[in-house]
Amino acid sequence: xxxxxxxxxxxxxxxxxxxxxxxxxxxxxxxxxxxxxxxxxxxxxxxxxxxxxxxxxxxxxxxxxxxxxxxxxxxxxxxxxxxxxxxxxxxxxxxxxxxxxxxxxxxxxxxxxxxxxxxxxxxxxxxxxxxxxxxxxxxxxxxxxxxxxxxxxxxxxxxxxxxxxxxxxxxxxxxxxxxxxxxxxxxxxxxxxxxxxxxxxxxxxxxxxxxxxxxxxxxxxxxxxxxxxxxxxxxxxxxxxxxxxxxxxxxxxxxxxxxxxxxxxxxxxxxxxx
Numbered sequence: 001x002x003x004x005x006x007x008x009x010x011x012x013x014x015x016x017x018x019x020x021x022x023x024x025x026x027x028x029x030x031x032x033x034x035x036x037x038x039x040x041x042x043x044x045x046x047x048x049x050x051x052x053x054x055x056x057x058x059x060x061x062x063x064x065x066x067x068x069x070x071x072x073x074x075x076x077x078x079x080x081x082x083x084x085x086x087x088x089x090x091x092x093x094x095x096x097x098x099x100x101x102x103x104x105x106x107x108x109x110x111x112x113x114x115x116x117x118x119x120x121x122x123x124x125x126x127x128x129x130x131x132x133x134x135x136x137x138x139x140x141x142x143x144x145x146x147x148x149x150x151x152x153x154x155x156x157x158x159x160x161x162x163x164x165x166x167x168x169x170x171x172x173x174x175x176x177x178x179x180x181x182x183x184x185x186x187x188x189x190x191x192x193x194x195x196x197x198x199x200x201x202x203x204x205x206x207x208x209x210x211x212x213x214x215x216x217x218x219x220x221x222x223x224x225x226x227x228x229x230x231x232x233x234x235x236x237x238x239x240x241x242x243x244x245x246x247x248x249x250x251x252x253x254x255x256x257x258x259x260x261x262x263x264x265x266x267x268x269x270x271x272x273x274x
Contacts, residue, residue: 004094004122004147004170007046008205008226017222017262019044020207021255022098022231023238024051025084026076027067032244034087039248040234041093043255048088049125049231052081052099059100059127063232066239078103078112082119089120096122096149096170101129101137109140116146123147123170131167138167149173152198154190165202171227172198176210192224215261222265230258 001009011018021040027033037048051064053071060068081097089095097116104112104124116124123146129137131150141148147170152161154175165172176191191208198206207227212218214233221228234251241247 002094002122002145002147002170004047004096007094008171011046012205012226017225017265018046018205018207018227019218019255019259019262020047020049020209020227020229021045021234021251021258022049022051022229023234023251024053024064024068024071024076025081026053026071026074027235028070028238028244028247029074030076030080030084032247033071034084035244036234036238036248036251037084037088038091039252040255041088041091043252044259045255046093047122047227048093048095049098049229050081050084050088050095051231052078052097052103054100054103056100061232063235063239067235078107082115082121085116085121086119089122094122095120096125096147098125098127101126104137109137113137113140113144113146117144121146123149125149125151125173127151127173131164134167142169147171151175152194154194156194158197158201161198162201165198165204168202168204171205171207172202173229174198174206174208174225176208176212176221191221195225212258215257215264218258218261219265222262228258228262230254233258 053068053076085095149170150164150168151173152164174194195206205226207229208221208225209229212230218228237250237254238247241250
């Protein structure tokens with residue numbers, strides 16, 4: 001069992017989904033980002049994703065692209081990502097790095113895994129690493145107890161889902177729709193079916209991301225998924241804030257709203273299991 005597995009087992013025992021919150025490191029500054037992530041935890045986030053700023057975030061929509069651009073123009077580096085992970089993980093909250101694989105490949109899987117483990121990181125989410133090409137990373141990460149999370153999508157075949165979940169550690173990331181990240185008015189109707197399909201191939205928790213931005217949407221997803229992943233909505237609160245302190249207060253408020261949502265979704269989970 002890892003710290004991530006322990007947390008997801010606890011939320012499941014509580015009869016609710018976990019709330020997973022994302023922000024890129026270095027946004028709005030390195031220290032400001034750390035404060036915002038801690039504010040999210042204070043508001044009720046169970047698991048944290050720290051984004052590694054990357055110059056070609058092909059799966060991210062304009063909101064996260066704006067935040068990543070601010071981080072990069074501010075000089076954010078992989079060392080700042082690790083400093084952010086260390087500060088956030090010190091709260092006892094499982095802290096993963098969300099990153100495209102190119103930076104890991106450039107640094108070296110063994111070195112990146114060792115540095116992440118030394119910083120107290122729980123693992124990584126790898127949105128663009130095909131499971132067929134994951135052996136080098138997994139051979140570096142698994143011995144250090146780092147969980148590696150891969151994505152499945154509505155377009156994934158049953159065979160593809162089975163292959164992807166077989167290399168997942170910690171949880172499976174179910175992308176609720178085809179497209180880039182971003183706030184949307186409603187959660188894709190394909191998400192529930194994707195979760196069900198993934199569960200036929202693995203006993204790992206299945207968490208849903210892309211498009212959740214309100215407590216009501218969080219409650220809806222929490223009715224059938226093991227975790228609710230929110231990124232763009234948190235980023236938007238920081239982008240719209242007049243100051244870093246106001247931004248931290250805004251993400252704390254949103255986290256509390258979303259946390260209430262995942263807890264209210266517990267009743268529908270209970271009905272579904274009967």
